[in-house]
Amino acid sequence: MLEAGNNSELPVIPGKRYFTIGEVSELCGVKPHVLRYWEQEFPSLRPVKRRGNRRYYQRHDVILIRQIRSLLYEQGYTIGGARQKLAGQDAQEDTSQSQQIIRQMRLELEEILKLLKR
Numbered sequence: 868m869l870e871a872g873n874n875s876e877l878p879v880i881p882g883k884r885y886f887t888i889g890e891v892s893e894l895c896g897v898k899p900h901v902l903r904y905w906e907q908e909f910p911s912l913r914p915v916k917r918r919g920n921r922r923y924y925q926r927h928d929v930i931l932i933r934q935i936r937s938l939l940y941e942q943g944y945t946i947g948g949a950r951q952k953l954a955g956q957d958a959q960e961d962t963s964q965s966q967q968i969i970r971q972m973r974l975e976l977e978e979i980l981k982l983l984k985r
Contacts, residue, residue, distance in 0.1 A: 885923040895932045908946050
């Protein structure tokens, strides 16, 4: 995944909580209308909307937009392919977390079994 400083041509993401669409446009090298379009195409990209239907992006949104930009512009994915790639990464992360939880539960159950056998 693209982190804040991995892409040398893009500026570092400042330590703010919320970013306007104009700020995100500059941080990611993508025009605002493209960001609005990507919101329709990528379900995981959902900025907070406040008064006047203004969009406020968080840091994880900016990182996701940079990742989408990389997939589309640098790696040559289509929008559908990029959507599938991102969905696959989410599924892999969910599987990894589930496996860690199962391992931890198993260790705890084994500890309980040892205590009960005493």
